[in-house]
Amino acid sequence: MRAVRLHGPGDVRVESVEVPSPVANGQVRLRMRSVGICGSDLHHYREGSTGGNAPDSPLVLGHEIAAEVPPESADTLGLEAGTLVAVDPAHPCRRCEWCERGHPNLCPHVEFKGVEAHRGGLTEYLMAYPDEIIPVPKSFDADTTALLEPLGVAIHALDLAKLRVMDTVAVLGAGPIGLLCAQVAQAVGAGSCYVVDPLEYRTEMAADLGADAVATDLSAIEEWTSGRGVDVVIEATNDPKGIGDALHSVRIGGDVVLVGIPEGNEHILTASTARRKGATVKWSRRMGHVYPRAIRMVQSGRVAIDPLITHRFPLSESPEALALQSRYDDGVIKAAVYQEAGL
Template identity: 45%
Template structure:
């Protein structure tokens, strides 16, 4: 019998036996190669849910993953044993929002690793063949895992539409923020002013090309002469993230909100927002971005490995969740190898 990491509720992660369900028509079985501990997994751990998606019974998280095919998919040109990635988002395809092309916003989505749908923090998982993403020869399990968060970053930058050489304030330098930083540079953004309270994350942002880094918004005021930036991208887990993004923005500026706040609540000074006349967008998941994510990795335009600070087996996974919840020094991204 295989095992899995279960979330039972807030701050309750346990490894226990896992009964693999029967496969359904149109599904293929994967041996999980690796799975990322994502910020949304952490919200399920810390808050017991995200909005209406709450833990009502123990479930297995994990939506950033790659795996080895247990059987061939000849219609996709894939042999048994091939390493593949998986798009966790299965939109219904029939609702009003899907017809508008907003598959990432589908209210009827079946999302692998979000309750009640078990995810990949286990040894084997059945996935729809339509969600299997073929990978080029030589791609590693780590890179396969990081395609999903990189896709989130690509979608955020698509929404941001950075102008050539435009200065950008980046609020939050966790894994998504660091990926956004790199995609912004590929997209032609100018100086990036990165803000994060943790020194090791600021250091990572500087190594990846941020022109200025600081622990708080004083760095934005210093660099811009207190006027703020035309474009601000927020990627924190803080209820103050929206406030900080507003305060970092120039009058008439644009803000893209990517992070999910702890407690599912934002704090926001209304007058500061109104008086700036800001244009605000919210990012949720991603669109059809895997081909671009794969190209960015294979062409070495984005370094996905540098932010992976911890790699652990399944038995160490509960402690990994705890480390992330405590914002332990040195922690940016953890990968879990369930079959190690």
């Protein structure tokens, strides 16, 4: 079968690999339907790693995964063949201190698809543990199902923000995660939600999805809030200065949640600004078990996922999908990779 493997920065190849066994090591085989290209995939593509975690061998990328249950796995899972499922990419140990404290997203022993030695979803068939497999409503298509994962990341970020009804929120970065964070913030009671991104086509998308105000320049937040700053900032960029921008934009005593992964694995901030603001800063790490809420949010119509996928590529053209999204060309928000019919 074919798999999309990263050999180094900018070196992505569609290669032949062995088809996995139907059942192995407690996992079952699924057929890939759709995989979204994530910002962390782009870190791997551009830098060869995400946050310094470089793979030891060619890595199969992709962790925003929709799959279907093939006939050989149906009985094992108790699902009908052809059932569309989301695949939670994280498999925590469920035994360590952090798992027992209710923070499986912080498990140091987690197996996470598309990172280090763990094969991701950009392949014809993938393996998953039964507890990672989430059947979705029949009204969902494969692309919507794949994007439940980044929606879960957005939900977790807003959980960390402890948003109060009518709080003002600024989202820095209007990529897929930022656009989802803005929608979730409004769904859970934000009074006003502002979105800032240097790319105008992305701020236009944010406005189309309901943001109260958008801008390409950070200074707009001062104007919108008469210099007070917002109650909550969600930082969802890859800019090392993003943390500094967030602290500049938040009110005194406000809350900042860092979702974006900075290029170069470093944050840059002005210490005096951070100290004088007295803000609470939280780093967001993936998500907990939020798929049920993500599904309900989509079903309710409070969050629109479909507009985020602006480009679709067959599995054979995955390198082109990564290259396009890395260049921010052609108005791309999110590229999705699908498996061609009959394969």
